[in-house]
Amino acid sequence: MKEKEIICECGHVNPYGTEVCGSCGKPLVKNDSNELLNMRYEGAARRSQTYNKSIIDKVWNFFSSVKVGITIIVVILIASALGTIFPQELFIPPGQDAATYYAEEHGWAGELYYTLGFHNLYGSWWYMLLITALGISILIASIDRFFPLYKALKNQRVTRHEKFMSRQRIFGRSTVSDQDETMNKAVSLLRKKRYKIFEENGNVLAEKARWARWGPYVNHIGLIIFLVGAMLRFFPGMYVDANMWVREGETVPVPGTSQDYYLENLQFDVELYDEDDERFQGAMQAAPGAEHIETFRTHSILYMPTDESTVGAGRELEAISEQEIEVNSPLYFDNYSVYQLDYKLNELSAMSFDVEDRETGESAGSFTVDLNNPEDYYTLDNGEEVYIYDYFANFIINDAGEPTTENNVPDNPAFIFEMTNEDGEEELTFIRIQRNFEIRDDEDDPHQYAFTFAGIDTNHVTGLKVRKDLTLPFLIAGGSIFLLGLLQGSYWPHRRVWLQRENDGEILIAAHTNKNWESIKKEIRSVTDQTELSEPVDQTDEEYEKEYKEKDNL
Known part of the structure; x- marks a missing residue:
């Protein structure tokens, strides 16, 4: 619902909330007061x-409230x-489970940090909601102030x-002997100072750098973008x-491409500096025994998949x-690097x-486990089968004393193998590097099948x-755009000087700027030094001037 409009004595209809008439400039609020006008947004009403x-x-x-925006x-x-107290989930070691990482690395504080969701703060829904609220606040506050200011400045009258x-x-207020001569000379001097002159009924408005008033709004546009x-x-x-x-010989989907691209690591190489090259002798002597990687x-x-309808590893x-992907020489494709x-x-x-086979003393066979993709069971030479009862790629004992894996990287693999002996009984054997023991109830009753470690294979992995x-x-x-608006609003003040004829040979002079008052007074x-005009006064004392500068910094 629209509030009651304000009709000025000049007949101009002003929206509710207008402090200065948009036509003649007469104050509509505290008309009998000598208090300085609030020239913020030219006294125009905001929505x-x-x-x-x-x-x-x-x-x-x-x-639209500035307090809400702040x-x-x-x-x-x-x-x-708060999001910088501990590393975000994106920056924890690859393969680590976030739920356990923060608790193990940072104790109860890390556990609380994870529970409250600060481990993925900048992608959380509530952080995005705050960013959206800030954008809405900037947009509404700008619109609320921009259009009234635009209309007031565009339609401002010369005679006030x-x-x-x-x-x-x-x-x-000055009394001069010849109004025309004084006005003409003042206009000429103001033009030399690059003021744009508007004349109406013998009165003058000199203005320059109006465009500087839009600096904050340009800031807001840049910030919203x-x-x-x-x-x-x-x-x-x-x-x-x-x-x-990616391990050597492995082909994996490129993350973030929705399996539209796959990358194969044919071979990974590390190139060291030549130890005989004199250019690197100083560095090598400073760190003896270290690898000096070039x-x-x-x-x-x-x-790329040839069949878009097929999904999964069988594409x-x-x-x-x-291409060779090298330090400072990335692979580029389809906006990816x-x-x-x-x-x-x-x-x-x-x-x-x-x-x-302990009973016969003969070998039952051998088998090899792919640590990155183990099978469920393996068939030996004698026809018996070995089942992988459990597999721990990076074996640890958790706080509850139970075996588990820290991640899926096979840095410390451990297995529990299961075989069935000739009596139909299941035999469990635990094996890890330098550890091998049988899981049994009777220490005096060994398993029929004995496992021994035979060897390992390794490969290089590229990150x-x-x-x-x-x-x-x-x-x-x-x-x-933000920096442009900052430059625009900070270095160019909007200045206006009004010269108005009165009866009895008087000329009124008034001036306003949104910053740097000493410069416009100069x-x-x-x-005034080159005309009959008297120098106008600054109507503020020091205490009021300080307060005015804080409130009138547009």
Whole structure:
């Protein structure tokens, strides 16, 4: 519902909440007061001051408040600071389970950190909600102020009410012998100072750098674009920052591509500096015994599926490029970049075991377990089968005293094998590196089948970083626009000087600027020194001037 409009004595109809008439400039609030006019937004009414009845009005008024915007910013800053106490989940070691990592690395504080969801803070729904609320606040606050200010500045009149003139911060009244000569000379001097001159009925408005008033709004546009870019990072396909570990001879889907691309690690190489090269002798002597790595690279093949309808590891793949991925020489494709990030040499890949039949003293056979993809059972030479009862890729004992695995990387593999003896009884044997014991109830009754460790196979593993960032243009554009608005609003003040004829040979002079008052007073002084105009006065004392600067910094 619209509030009652205000009709000025000049006949102009002003919206409710207007403090200064949009036509003649007469003050509509505290008309009998000598208090300086509030020139913020030229005294024009804002929507938040005009409507306050419906739910939409109340939501609009809430988000248009500067206090609300500052509160949201403070909450975001506090939340962002909390997100830096411990590493985000993205930066914990690959393969680690977040639920156990934070508790083991950071104790009860880490466990609480994980429970409250701060381990994935910047992608959480409530953090995104805060960012959205900030964007809405900036947008509504800008619209609420932009259009009234735009209309007031675009339609401002040259001839102003005497009360408008006298209640400006800089105001003076001069009696001159020739109004025309004085006005013409003052206009000429103001033009030399690059003021744009508007004349009406012999009165003058000199103005320059009006465009500087839009600096804060340009800031807001840039900030909104930047926030949109930041939020787009959490939309599928817009941003990828993932690690992938690929063993030699292995072909895996490239993360973030929805299995549209696969990468094969044909071979991984590490190249060391030449120990006989004199250029590197100093560095080698400073760190004796260390590996002096010059570079490391992955000889890779990039594939795409030939049949889009097929899903899973059985897809038919077509090689589209073959390239060496090296430090500072990434693989580029379809807005993706694959960087050489890390490596692991001689990772365990397979373990071999021999099985002996104690009753006959003969070998029952041998088998080899692929540590990254073990089978459920293996058939020996004598026809017996070995079942993998349990497998721990990286064996540890948890706090409850139970065997478990820290992750799926085979750094410390352990097995529980099961076989059935000739009596139909199940025999369980626990085997890990340098450990082998039988799980049985009777210590004096050994198992029929004995397992022994036969050997291991290793391979190299390459660590790659997959990056895709379609939000970067938004971030660059938003940041650039923000800096442009900051420059626009900080270094160019909007200045206006009014010269108005009165009866009896008087000329009123008033001036306003949104910043740097001393500079505009200096410009006016250079005009009054060369004309009959008296120098206007600054109508503020020191205490009021300090308060005015804080409130009137547009």
